[in-house]
Amino acid sequence: MRDSFVAVLTELASQHPELMLLTGDLGFGVLNSYAAGFPRQFLNAGVAEQNMSGLAAGLALEGHCVFTYSIGNFPTLRCLEQIRNDICYHGANVKIVCIGGGMSYGPVGFSHHATEDLSILRSLPGMLVLSPSDLWEAAEATRYLVTHRGPAYLRLDKSAAPVDLRFGESFRPGTIRTVREGSDVTLAATGGILEEALLAADTLSEQGIFCRVLSVHTIKPLDTETLAAAASETGGIISIEEHAVDGGLGGAIAESLMEAGVFPGFFVRMGLRNTFSSVIGSQKYLRTVYSLDAASIYRTVSAKMGFPAEVLS
Amino acid sequence: MNTAMMLDSHVLAKRIRLHALRMTSAGGGSHIGAILSCADILAVLYGGVINVDSKAPESPSRDRFILSKGHAGGGLYAALAERGFFPVEKLQTHYQDGSELSGHVSHKLPGIDVSTGALGHGLSIAAGMAYAGKLREARHRVYCLLSDGECDEGSTWEAALFASHHRLTNLVAIVDYNRIQGIAPVAEVLELEPFADKWISFGWAVREVDGHDHEALQRTLEAAPLAAGKPSCIIAHTTKGKGVSFMENSVLWHYRIPRGAEFDAALVELEARS
Secondary structure (H helix, E strand, O other): OHHHHHHHHHOOOOOOOEEEEEOOOOEEEOOOHHHHOOOHEEEEOOOOOHHHHHHHHHHOOOOOOEEEEEEOHHHHHOOOOHHHHHHHHHOEEEEEEEEEEEEEOOOHHHHEEOOHHHHHHHHHOOOOOEEOHHHHHHHHHHHHHHHHHOOOEEEOOOOEEOOOOOOOOOOOOOOEEEEEEOEEEEEEEEEOOHHHHHHHHHHHHHHHOOOEEEEEEEOOOOOOOHHHHHHHHHOOOEEEEEEEEEOOOOOOOHHHHHHHHOEEEEEEEEOOOOHHHHHOOHHHHHHHHHHHHHHHHHHHHHHHHHOOOOOOO | OOOOHOOOOHHHHHHHHHHHHHHHHOOOOOHHHHHHHHHHHHHHHHHHOOOOOOOOOOOOOOEEEEEOOHHHHHHHHHHHHHHOOOHHHHHHHHHOOOOOOOOOOOOOOOOOOOOOOOOOOHHHHHHHHHHHHHHHOOOOOOOEEEHHHHHHHHHHHHHHHHHHHHHOOEEEEEEEEEEEEEEEEHHHHHOOOOOOHHHHHOOOEEEEOOOOOOHHHHHHHHHHHOOOOOOEEEEEEEEOOOOOOOOOOOOOOOOOOHHHHHHHHHHHHHHHHH
């Protein structure tokens, strides 16, 4: 996803001289061609994320469209007050980009896992929160942000679900993509973990259970309409995120459906439950450790639908 | 600066102090000590050093000013009102229900680009604005007024590193160095000395002035950039609560609200100033 993001910025930078990319001294080898091609539109702000975010606000107030770029929690939690006060309160045109959403940087350890970002960032007034699930969504979200005005957060994952587009499909921020039709149960995922939902859906379809699989690439504003339809048209909803269940995708879905007065047959939030991802390992491995892999999704569905899970080899 | 638009800085300073006294008293707002401390700096800036025009508050060629010590918002409101950015009567709404004049400075008002209040934010934003100005080879300056207390914030020094690395000669930081922070003297909380040396070692051109001497302030501000290829830092030695004898150099008057006999006594002293 990171490469898709950089490719789109590189493609659009010359047409958008107001575009600026600020990095917190990360992206070695990744940002080089952009930096070399557009030196006036690139700044390495150093390992100083608070200053980077304040700078971004100042540049944006002077008419630039500024992307800040770093890993995990560095561009978000480290400088949260600058994001809140300097960027959001002023409606500054700053796009905060996190490389390594969820447990992308698995072996590196918990410091580099972004597992509370969605809930924290979406609570900020005026913040658009995008969390693409595949490479097409990542590229299209980036393209959208270049012309969007105002604060936004873009969470990019190392993993990505396979791209499966309908003919002529266009990216619509704020609208959930239904990537698979089904009426038995809804699997709503955000980020690369959508791939686990699709794998689970494949196995479940062999058992005659047909899942509706949703890619929730926009966490805020949340597409309540599509979720409400899923709640009434399918047996229940399972939210899946590489993130704390508190206030993230699952929390947001619960809030919006409760307020809309629509109640799914059942509702399960799959994510981290009051725990740090303290185990290390690949992103795939950590999903098994924290019960967020396809097999865990399968087991959750089987428990809710009342059939034995053992059929899954 | 168009001389016709200048306002005598001593007259302006006196008005800022009187407004600040009334605003903090009527509104029940705090930080009178901090406002009195920087009233002369604001008066010299808005008396004519800063190139701003109330008729075109968002003119691209204007100088930018960020009050990083946002708790002295009342002082900036008073200066802007006196310069015609909004009616002086509006100052009476300071701290009142529904007012745009929040205790900490607000960009809802014409002439104010940035809301602050959380310390250590202003210099980064100013550096971003100065960088943008450099990119388009603009001639305006970016001024940022900081408190000494907010030099405790690491983010202030992140911005200081950045500004010198990128040779932001169009950036002028002014530190209101009254040596008293929130609840205690700077020397007791986190010593900043050798303060000028810190800025020098961060790559800034530094000048120390008496922050209540208008002529010295004006001379120094107009001399910026103080050295080729460097951002400028003016350390203004000030007295917290300046102008009211019992508020001067007092930790108490960082937060205390002037009322009753204290208000009357302060009013007498401030009105007697030339």
